[in-house]
Amino acid sequence: MNAVTRTFFRPECDPQKDLKMAQGVSANYKGDALNPRNLSDDIPECKNVSFFLTNLPADVTYSQLLGQIRGMGRVWATVINPPDGHDHFTSAAKLVFFELAAAQRFYAHCRNPARRLIISGYAVKIVRNRVRKAEEDVGGYHSRVLVVTGELSFVNKDTLLRYFRTKLDFDTEEVITLVQDPQTGMGELEMRFACYRNQAESARQALSKEYPPGATLPDGRMSPIWELRYGVDPCSI
Structure with a gap:
């Protein structure tokens, strides 16, 4: 998409x-x-x-x-x-x-x-490609796949995509809902971006800056983001 x-x-x-x-x-x-x-x-x-x-x-x-x-x-x-x-x-x-x-x-x-x-x-x-690029070690397992866990009211497909559209230009291979549990209020999404640095990493940085996982926000609310991690790139399996 x-x-x-x-x-x-x-x-x-x-x-x-x-x-x-x-x-x-x-x-x-x-x-x-x-x-x-x-x-x-x-x-x-x-x-x-x-x-x-x-x-x-x-x-x-x-x-x-x-x-x-x-x-x-x-x-x-x-x-x-x-x-x-x-x-x-x-x-x-x-x-x-x-x-x-x-x-x-x-x-x-x-x-x-x-x-x-x-x-x-x-x-x-x-x-x-005529524009050559050497392999790059970014330290640890990073990928174009970002897994977001948090409050269901924020970590759902519509809300999270709407948020990212205000922060960066991006394309996705797929957005997968891993957890959507109204009873516990937990949501978890797997975002398979088209690119790592300009998309997945930029999205992670945007969330980390505005909603640090597990932190108390300046207005006293708890961050709606509980965890951010890189997922496995399906192109590798």
């Missing part, structure tokens, strides 16, 4: 068009080419954990794409670029893994003619 509505991106109107071309960044990339995190790492291609996927269905969703990736490893980021209606009539996507081993496993799987990655009848084409 797309959690937010974005304005339509036209590469030909992008003020960073020439800069992206000079840096080898795809013209369809909607991110900031000046952000150091978006620049290519100085690594050999074989160490690159980032991929560029083309020939995706025009209306492909994050759930459809990520749902086809299982047993590979933790996904760092996924960004889908819809067709522009002029030169491109299928979608494309950037897919980045945490670990090199996961990236190599995914690449080997998709290059095998007997396997490949098929989504809604489309055979997805996969190449290593």
Whole structure:
């Protein structure tokens, strides 16, 4: 699902068009080419954990794409670029893994003619991204999956999604209700975001700052958040 509505991106109107071309960044990339995190790492291609996927269905969703990736490893980021209606009539996507081993496993799987990655009848084409990214150790088990536990009045799908929409732009593969118990007043949700750092981690930070788990808030109320933790990325199992 797309959690937010974005304005339509036209590469030909992008003020960073020439800069992206000079840096080898795809013209369809909607991110900031000046952000150091978006620049290519100085690594050999074989160490690159980032991929560029083309020939995706025009209306492909994050759930459809990520749902086809299982047993590979933790996904760092996924960004889908819809067709522009002029030169491109299928979608494309950037897919980045945490670990090199996961990236190599995914690449080997998709290059095998007997396997490949098929989504809604489309055979997805996969190449290593020109903007290279090295694997990154963030310390401990972090993932794009955030598990939120707390008061049911706040920790429910509608309320939590509405809260996150005021804090960040995000997309989700799926939002799963793990517990919804009116008798005890407990709610628990598993948020499977499309990206780790800009989405799951940003969501965790927003909640931790405004509603520290288990803390007393400045107005004397108890925080509606009891626990925040990273869940297992389904792409790794």
